[in-house]
Amino acid sequence: MGWVRSKRGSKGIFFIALNDGSTIKNVQIVGEDQNFDEETVKLITTGACLKVVGTLVESPAAGQASEIQAKEIEVLGACDNTYPLQKKGASWEYLRTVAHMRPRTNTFGAVLRIRHNMAMAIHTYFHEHGFYYFHTPLITASDCEGAGNMFQVTTKNLYDLKKDDQGKIDYSDDFFGQQVALTVSGQLEGELGATALGQIYTFGPTFRAENSNTPRHLAEFWMIEPEMAFYDKTDLMDLEEDFIKYCVRWALDNCRDDLEFLNKMVDKTLLERLEGVLKESFVRLPYTEGIEILQEAIKNGKKFEFPCQWGDDLASEHERYLVEEHFKKPVIMTDYPKEIKAFYMKLNEDGKTMQGTDVLFPQIGEIIGGSVREESYDKLMAEINRRGMETEKLEWYLDTRRWGSCPHAGFGLGFERLILFVTGMQNIRDVIPFPRTPKNCEF
Numbered sequence: 001m002g003w004v005r006s007k008r009g010s011k012g013i014f015f016i017a018l019n020d021g022s023t024i025k026n027v028q029i030v031g032e033d034q035n036f037d038e039e040t041v042k043l044i045t046t047g048a049c050l051k052v053v054g055t056l057v058e059s060p061a062a063g064q065a066s067e068i069q070a071k072e073i074e075v076l077g078a079c080d081n082t083y084p085l086q087k088k089g090a091s092w093e094y095l096r097t098v099a100h101m102r103p104r105t106n107t108f109g110a111v112l113r114i115r116h117n118m119a120m121a122i123h124t125y126f127h128e129h130g131f132y133y134f135h136t137p138l139i140t141a142s143d144c145e146g147a148g149n150m151f152q153v154t155t156k157n158l159y160d161l162k163k164d165d166q167g168k169i170d171y172s173d174d175f176f177g178q179q180v181a182l183t184v185s186g187q188l189e190g191e192l193g194a195t196a197l198g199q200i201y202t203f204g205p206t207f208r209a210e211n212s213n214t215p216r217h218l219a220e221f222w223m224i225e226p227e228m229a230f231y232d233k234t235d236l237m238d239l240e241e242d243f244i245k246y247c248v249r250w251a252l253d254n255c256r257d258d259l260e261f262l263n264k265m266v267d268k269t270l271l272e273r274l275e276g277v278l279k280e281s282f283v284r285l286p287y288t289e290g291i292e293i294l295q296e297a298i299k300n301g302k303k304f305e306f307p308c309q310w311g312d313d314l315a316s317e318h319e320r321y322l323v324e325e326h327f328k329k330p331v332i333m334t335d336y337p338k339e340i341k342a343f344y345m346k347l348n349e350d351g352k353t354m355q356g357t358d359v360l361f362p363q364i365g366e367i368i369g370g371s372v373r374e375e376s377y378d379k380l381m382a383e384i385n386r387r388g389m390e391t392e393k394l395e396w397y398l399d400t401r402r403w404g405s406c407p408h409a410g411f412g413l414g415f416e417r418l419i420l421f422v423t424g425m426q427n428i429r430d431v432i433p434f435p436r437t438p439k440n441c442e443f
């Protein structure tokens, strides 16, 4: 049983390329017109769903090793010519307008099978390395460092909002009795897990109301966030590198047919790039040295849209210059100025930089954001106060530092950014079945 990808015929014989979604490879069905009633044969059109009974034989023709000589064909679901995926070579933009149907195309089938395989790789990697899968909440009252703008969750009647004397919305009668939102990161809760179970990882949906409309951002994406007690910066970078390489290796070992298809149809350098990442040691580059390299490049005539003085947050053009043009391999950038990083990162001796360890990849830019966490209660509080943050909703987090605090570190990997890299697809909207982006929540 499967769906018709194409049908052709000549001299009383027809050939159907049938696909059931389990692999990129179609099975060829061969039938003779005279053995089937005319009505049935007419209904065998691109997109139709068939049940075929026949004999599997060695194929006499080149192009496939075997084929099925059909004895019976039943049309389970006919498909008329309004089917939106008839034509080959439809644009990505067009396919997004029929995102609910595009999994039936070869490319999206390949991407989605790889996506599944990457999820299996991730769970297997962590399980084999002694990490526990830890579930952090999706509805939260804390906003994790303001990692992104949040989607509010409420059961209040928005047409009739109760306000207090100062005009502020009164949440006491809302479902949770306070203002809550969808999570932008499971990290803070993940730290609770790591300081109890030693090594944990999360793998779940993450929501950011980013109005950025880039090919690298979704409003709803999946993030993997391992958090490890007793890890220092070197341990952390070793894990980031080993973990990503494991996932890429898994794809090469388990998704060969789909990768070869994508390498042929989407990106001719894909396999080469995946193999390349496995061979290279990632460069470990302090931010300050990165800035020096970028400044040197500017001196030699390189033009960037955004500034990159010491202290600036690097834009993806800078990250990609370092990775794709300067080093030509993945870079783990470390020790960022504290002004551009989150409050929980461990401060270096210099008092100016923090122990972040972001992984920058060719084509993608930032794929992992990681850091050693500040384990000292006093230092963490000093940073919180310096930033003028409220601690009211963070007390539970600070308890990790109050009682039995320990050195620890962790990172967040954007699942779809990994899939972008592994598939060679260009737009993050095309590596998740139902993308959510600004003004787009249709399917």
Ligand code: ATP
Pocket: 147, 208, 210, 216, 217, 218, 219, 221, 223, 366, 367, 368, 369, 370, 412, 413, 414, 415, 416, 417
């Ligand atoms: P960026 O600078 O690319 O917006 P970020 O620094 O805000 O990312 P982090 O808060 O460090 O992201 O999140 C950890 C990882 O989650 C990132 O390295 C990236 O892989 C992924 N990620 C972050 N935001 C998004 C998003 N909107 N859509 C998809 N993946 C994302």
Ligand code: MN
Pocket: 358, 366, 368, 369, 370
């Ligand atoms: Mn980041």
